[in-house]
Amino acid sequence: MKAIILAGGSGTRLWPVSRYGLPKQFIKLNGAKSLLCQTVERLAAVVPLKDIFVITNEAYLFHVHEDLKAVSPAIENNVILEPVGRNTAPAIALVLKYCLEKLKCAKDEVIFICPSDHIIQPVGKFAAYARQAEAAAKTGSIVTFGIKPDRPETGYGYIKKGVRAPGGGGVSKVEKFAEKPDLKTAEKYVAAGSYYWNSGMFAFTIGTMLAEFKAYAPEIARRLGATLAKMTADFKNMPSISIDYAVMERSKKAAVLPIDILWSDVGSWDSLPEVIKPDHDGNVKVGDVLTLDTKRTIVMGESRLVATIGLKDLIVIDTVDALLIARRGQAQRVKEVVEILKERKRKEVVEHLTIYRPWGYFVVLEEGPRYKIKRIVLKPGQKVSHQLHYHRSEHWIIVKGTARVTLGSKTMLVHENESTYVPKSTEHRLENPGRVPLEMIEVQNGEYVGEDDIVRLSDIYGRKQ
Amino acid sequence: MKAIILAGGSGTRLWPVSRYGLPKQFIKLNGAKSLLCQTVERLAAVVPLKDIFVITNEAYLFHVHEDLKAVSPAIENNVILEPVGRNTAPAIALVLKYCLEKLKCAKDEVIFICPSDHIIQPVGKFAAYARQAEAAAKTGSIVTFGIKPDRPETGYGYIKKGVRAPGGGGVSKVEKFAEKPDLKTAEKYVAAGSYYWNSGMFAFTIGTMLAEFKAYAPEIARRLGATLAKMTADFKNMPSISIDYAVMERSKKAAVLPIDILWSDVGSWDSLPEVIKPDHDGNVKVGDVLTLDTKRTIVMGESRLVATIGLKDLIVIDTVDALLIARRGQAQRVKEVVEILKERKRKEVVEHLTIYRPWGYFVVLEEGPRYKIKRIVLKPGQKVSHQLHYHRSEHWIIVKGTARVTLGSKTMLVHENESTYVPKSTEHRLENPGRVPLEMIEVQNGEYVGEDDIVRLSDIYGRKQ
Secondary structure (H helix, E strand, C coil): CEEEEECCCCCCCCCCCCECCECHHHCECCCCCEHHHHHHHHHCCCCCHHHEEEEEEHHHHHHHHHHHHHHCHHHCCCEEEECCCCCHHHHHHHHHHHHHHCCCCCCCCEEEEEECCCEEECHHHHHHHHHHHHHHHHCCCEEEEEECCCCCCCCCCEEEEEEECCCCCCCEEEEEEECCCCHHHHHHHHHHCCEEEEEEEEEEEHHHHHHHHHHHCHHHHHHCCCCHHHHHHCHHHCCCCCHHHHHHCCCCCEEEEEECCEEECCCCHHHHHHHCCCCCCCCEEECCEEEECCECCEEECCCCEEEEECCECEEEEECCCEEEEEECCCHHHHHHHHHHHHHCCCHHHCCCCEEEECCEEEEEEEEECCEEEEEEEECCCCECCEEECCCEEEEEEEEECCEEEEECCEEEEECCCCEEEECCCCCEEEECCCCCCEEEEEEEEECCCCCCCCEEEECCCCCCC | CEEEEECCCCCCCCCCCCECCECHHHCECCCCCEHHHHHHHHHCCCCCHHHEEEEEEHHHHHHHHHHHHHHCHHHCCCEEEECCCCCHHHHHHHHHHHHHHCCCCCCCCEEEEEECCCEEECHHHHHHHHHHHHHHHHCCCEEEEEECCCCCCCCCCEEEEEEECCCCCCCEEEEEEECCCCHHHHHHHHHHCCEEEEEEEEEEEHHHHHHHHHHHCHHHHHHCCCCHHHHHHCHHHCCCCCHHHHHHCCCCCEEEEEECCEEECCCCHHHHHHHCCCCCCCCEEECCEEEECCECCEEECCCCEEEEECCECEEEEECCCEEEEEECCCHHHHHHHHHHHHHCCCHHHCCCCEEEECCEEEEEEEEECCEEEEEEEECCCCECCEEECCCEEEEEEEEECCEEEEECCEEEEECCCCEEEECCCCCEEEECCCCCCEEEEEEEEECCCCCCCCEEEECCCCCCC
8 A cells, every 4th residue: 555645735724834835734733743744654654654655746845855854764755746736636646647657556556645734643543444444445445534523513524424335344335425514514414423524535546546537537537648757747737626526526436434533634723722632721822821811722832922811712823923813713714814915915924934945944034224134054965056146245154064165266164153255246155065954144235135136057956047 | 390200110011012121111102202202202391301300220221311312412411310219209309409409409499290101192281281280389389280080990099189279270289199999989089070190290399398308208308418429329228118108198288280181101001092092993003913803902013913813802912022912901910920920030021132232232133052143233433342252252244334343452444244253252342433323243153152251341331240
């Protein structure tokens, strides 16, 4: 069985922590590891690490590499690259092609598809269910995971269990998929006992899914005839359609494995108490938080001290450059805030002050008239593009590690507590030849200090102007 | 008449904006100027600028100089310095001595005492009342200003008006001073029509107050016999007592001038809507604020974007390093928060990230292991002490203006976009010889980067180790 993690989404429902540039799967929510890292580690209890792959697109590629490497450097490159986002059906078609052509899978190999941004506990129980699903998939079913609901949740789609499926093992046919219900309908579903939350995870053999694409999504099936390279080149012409709509809701092979486990898609800040246990006052407190007479309130701090007095049923999400305060039960309206900010072209919905690059990251510490100050961290062995700026000079001060600096035709090493100066219009390159991260402070000075004043002469990551 | 502003208080009731190091009188609340600046400007409508003095202590001396200078460089040094804080009675005794000895005032000179952190509008009306008070003070009364209450406020002390005072002009004898009442009592006071809020402003002649000190505070009166220098040297032995308790509540000369004016002591964040007009939703919004479905809520932002959803009756006060969120009506509990933070020795109740020094200010942009980054602003003509550090080197990058830098026995000029390096244990001095503020970035590097690693060899501001 191959485990494939879908990590191409750009979820901003947890703004201001998740942003277009750092969507939900990459954020740390309930511990020191990103949701993607947690997903990889969970799947590692089901299949060997080498059989776990992540499908994502260019924008998130180095986040994925980082997260995979954090789990094991051996799987850093277990990435399937979508040239552009085209929803889940084309993504799964690409996965099938990749498995057949690159991994030389047989058609009876089971593929286990899993979102990258959910929380599921405990891992052992999950692994046992995954193996049940694998067994059922081998009999020709497309096995979805139906979570046993513990409340009439209106934020999830539901799956109605039908008659027992062939192959047994607790798997039933899907009678129907139901859209997100209103509260009354959700209450009926929960009372009925035959409805389950659609978790977005499913398992099938390559052969089964190829047949279903052929039957229900011929436009996608047709492209599966080409090589991986051709399919990739042509990917932008794929219809943008979800696997649910394209296949699952029509397929007669859809089955459901009811599972009873702690599961959350953390679809909004309102669902945080599902995954971080509230204290005896009903509060969830993360960070440097002081509460007086505060109940049923979620406070997620980052770097700042947060003090609360007399609050009830609130959500406070604090980041370095944006603060959200919402009444509990209204957190889904974050999307309205994100829409407004997007229209206003506010950077706070796109990026954090910490900005990730293939070579490492930088933090803008301050920007003022004619100057900008950054802390730059360059990973071992990496190099920033050979470049020049027309409008700014740069002062570099190394605070940790050793830099190899090229200025014009000269190359030199600059050590901790040493500095160098890059005059305007001078070709320069910064490298970290060492074994530990290089940290330096850059003070830019000039009539214009925008990121777009850059002429890239060469770049090992293939970036152009 | 001399106008004396009491600016030695360390009010933190508007935390996190006001802190021990920057109390309420120095913060900007309802515009571009500090409350102290606004107080000076208001008094300038009553007396010539040269007759306005501020009494404060060492800790706030340069804030006071800055604020006075902002109004007029001519009065920068109109400061009476309390060696230590000993509450208002000793402060007023010191004022009397200062007026007699330094300003050569006669005993029939009227002294107008005024807190530094209140908001009063409009200025013209205030000036007319102040002149009425002056006239009444000349007849021997100690004239308090009683604000006509527009609500049963429980946060203020009240003054009960008695029979008409000699000298007339709308001034009555004080029948009694009443402590902060409970709501029921406050309602009675307002209904009675003869009770006024005690505004903390009062006017008297030097002779009157000397006599009252003699009658009711002999321990203070005795010290008034010495010279200003002796009285100052002995100031720490003064009893710490308020003028209200020591004199006003006992004096038979206490009078009240009822005044009908917009007045607020901005005693807590709850009172902010008294001085900043709420919008049609009842919200007060300062800074970069986006509200959805939010009513009767105060949001004061500073540098960050603040988004709110579905809030009602809340107070959100956001600063760079501390955030307060409180239910309206509970803002007086900020003092509990401040107490807890003080016990925990948290810097967030003492200083802001921007720290003021006699020569200018600095902002800590970031501090990490083995490094600290500051932006330093040095005022024209100022110089930082001649100093050295045993544990850190410093890289200085000038981003605006020109610096005169002394390193060991060498002195040089460093210009915008130039840098210099101060090695560990090297004597150095930084000066701004120019006409515009000098702005520079300092990157400290070393095994210890605490502020206390400093050996001051000489200092024009008289600071020692």
